[in-house]
Amino acid sequence: MIQVLVVDDNPNIRELLSFHLQQNGFSVLKAGDGLEALQTLEKEQVHLAVIDIMMPNKDGYELCRDIRSYYDIPILILTAKAQLIYKEKGFLYGTDDYMVKPFEPKELIFRLKALLRRFNKINLDCIQLNQTLINRRSYEIHSDGKTMILPLKEFELLAQLASFPNRVFTRGDLIQLIWGVDFDGDMRTVDVHIKRLRERFSNRKNDFIIKTVRGIGYKLEVM
Incomplete structure (x- = not known):
């Protein structure tokens, strides 16, 4: 499941965001300031961060800078500061998107979904698995002197697993990352696509193998 870190010193905003995110299939972690957020990032797997600017201890700008230095996740700043100068500073410090409070929950959700789609596609242009090369820009796979073009979902599934060798993904994780949080099909869709890739x-x-982790999901191991 996609895990979103919500960082805001206002507990009411944290709860409001948590409600709407959970209603749309996201898992939520919460922090009241930048320092607490960094502690959470050290312990938990976070896929995306929603950050306020004005917070005690470590503000949103500093937190953006730190996340950009040590983590590879998309960031959305959500703040009451609407002036252009604050937006410019936010992007200079590393945010990927910027929204102003009060906000429309539906807009927040579709912005987050767009960030996740975009980030997963541009995160790595090329992935090398020994003699197999996955080119995420051209959607081609070069292996054994040949170029392969896979069906789109098979390609995206392989690229997702290959981007994080040895990391275990549940079927639910893969459904949300590849098919999207609105997918209402059968979880066995993942099993079918894994079988085809194998x-x-x-x-x-x-070069690599895709292993079943019994009772959990799948992981890719580079040989």
Whole structure:
């Protein structure tokens, strides 16, 4: 499941954001300031951060800078500061998007979904798995001197697993990352696509393998 870190010193805003995020299928972690947020990032797997600017101990700008230095996740600043100078500073410090309070919850959700889609596509242009190269820009796979074009969802599934070798993804994680949080199909869709990938790359086991983690999901191991 996609896990969003909400950072705001106003507990009412934290609860409001948590409600709308959970209603749309996200898991939520909460922090009251930048220092608490960094402690959470050290302990938890976070896929995206929603950050206020004006907070005690460490403000949103400093937190953006620190996240950009140590983590590879998209950031959305959500603040009452609407002036252009604050927006400019936010982007200079590393935010990917900027919204002003009061906000429309539906707009926040579709902005977050767009960030996740965009980030997953541009996070790594090329992924090298020994002699297999996954090119996320051209959607091609180069292996054994040949170029392969896979069906889109198979390609995205393989690229997602390959971007995080040895990390275990649940079927729910993969559904949300590849098919989106609005997908209402069967979880077995993931199993079908994994089976097809294994068949296609059965001769590349010296490069990588996709392992089943019993009762949980899947992970890719580079050999």
